[in-house]
Amino acid sequence: MTTLDPWGAVRIDNYSKLFDEFGISRFNELLGRIPDPHRYMRRHVIFGHRSYESILDAMLKGKPFAALSGFMPSGRVHLGHKMVMEEIIWHQKHGGDAYLAIADREAHAVRGISWEKCRELGINEYILSAIALGFEPGGHIYFQSGSDPVKDLAFELGIKANFSELSAVYGFSGETNIAHMVSVLTQSADILHPQLKDSGGPKPVVIPVGADQDPHIRLTRGLAYKMNMFIVEERSGAEGAYISVRGKAALKGALLEIAKRTGGKLYEEHVDIFARDLQEVESVVREVELKHGGYAFMPPASTYHKFMTGLQGGKMSSSIPESYIALTDTPDEGAKKVMRAKTGGRVTLEEQKRLGGEPEQCTVYELLLYHLVEDDKELMDYYKDCVGGTRVCGRCKKYAADLMREFLKEHQEKRELAKEKLGEFGLQVR
Template identity: 55%
Template structure:
């Protein structure tokens, strides 16, 4: 079972991709300049419309990266993975939008305002310590962002209970606030395209697979709330109006060859130029002209004792704010892919792909050369689990020490933060 609030059981990523139309990230990897290690290693396993982002990168056009964190517990290595992705995208030229989902933490998890603020600052300090730059960046708490809340109200007019039940499994006992949270999430994802933030642009949302329901719903809402819709045809684009026939008349003012029919207009020429011109027209007419958001999907970080690493299960994670010595101890208690005995380990070798410790190396703590050496020595039986854990424990201990010093020294006044 996978929902934005709960993950149970073994996750079959191939089945997720088949059932929900997520495309393999491997198919576009060679198109990405200087891909992030998580992309090259298959940890980022899927995407929707990421080609839009790659095209914008290469053309030097405006685009953005947006993701958020619910401050229901201490930030941990699972959160670090998303933070690393946001920082990488910012470094590649995107404007970064980071959300602290305090409304969701308050109304779904029951945290106080004071607690969400306290935890929220730790998430903000964490992503800055990991490399987020103050220019081309907006950090905000949901409760302080009027654009998100106003947009959520408008988007709520485009859906109903039946759809939310189909997407999220809601039932008559589900509280109204939990049903409204997806509208807030959609507001988060789409508001970087509002006129006050530069208008329509490609936006990528890096998330774990459990957040895909929000992306599917938001992509649908992005289309529904706009005036014009697009359909590629031979030689151009077919444009329809969701808001009445009168808007189609406005298309005749565009500098393209076109043919008007009842209910739609066919416009001929470069499809990208046509869609851009029509979106600009929509904004002049007071519409949103949203581009459906792109997304990337990373695998879940496995908990130290198995299952998903979760803020609600302290024993499952290494927090970015654990004492360095405690982080090292947690590594030593983690599950491995070792054999039952030392003799079997030396004879048969370990199984790194079933090992939490090797996963931590893969996701966070090893470059390509080091990772390959660990895999080879493990599979050959030359590296025992105790040795491997001890090495990683020292790495984690040093990382936490340096990270926490950076986080403590962050000057929040240098950043634009809505709170």
């Protein structure tokens, strides 16, 4: 059984197991419908999703949707964080309302980092890099501790959550501090608050994550369900297929309005609706719920990307600087880390030429795949040359190191320019 731990160092060797064990859907089934897909989508780095159809439908129809991710300010910003930032920025460019949360409540509760340090790391590491990568004004950047809507919603969500549920999802025990539990509910509030009335109301929201963060998604989807006034289900009976709308409380007036607007048959605690489209009924139910003071949350969607391997093989760890490249490493430091990285080459040059390399085992090829080469044909040429034994590791490392040096130089120049944009997000350098 695969265990997903949002706060641990996780390596998943068989991603296909997640489809069956956790009910994650295969992303490649949607790929043909996505306009201008990101390279992570094209290259199957994004391998799974929950409810991404709702995002894609809104994107294609020009309807409101949002993309959000949070970053715990506990260390340096690195290429793993860059992956998530790029996914948020891609959705922003395709019409989504973009949110970037600095999870300082989580860092303070789980890592014991001071509020001042959280602020410093949040701005100087994560936010500057996000803006440098293309996060545009009009998007929302905030600290959990400074967002009253998020904190208020977290309190309301706490009414619907209990210790047994949190323990089942996260493995919490009697030794877990209460603030840690509060930080979990705050993350659920992060995910749901783009659907609050002041943020434009219910809409599809996607959270790009690594698979280790799926517990947060599952918990939040469950809480969204609990917070809503109505349950909408497709059913079948003697009269054929129909849609049932059930009230969780005695909302007779609201059920009556739903029955009138959908042509459904009203019962004591539910309405049965025939010959109507599910999405149309759900839209009516949301409108009625909002009118009667409810939230009408849509279950959040999520995408799941593969983890990057540590540069020396194995897990990438923030405690081992040589295992990752920080976006604030100097260009020469980044290039040197690439030159020292583990490759998928054979033991000898003769074997390399005879048997070919193994790019699937090569952290340098992974850097090209994830970050350094945008053109798919160029990447495929490097792959073929590697497996065909015509490209040796030293040459490939040199090429990747030069690309990394160039990327870091350009990125850090953009980080300096990003400081001038902080005011547009209501922030300033500290």
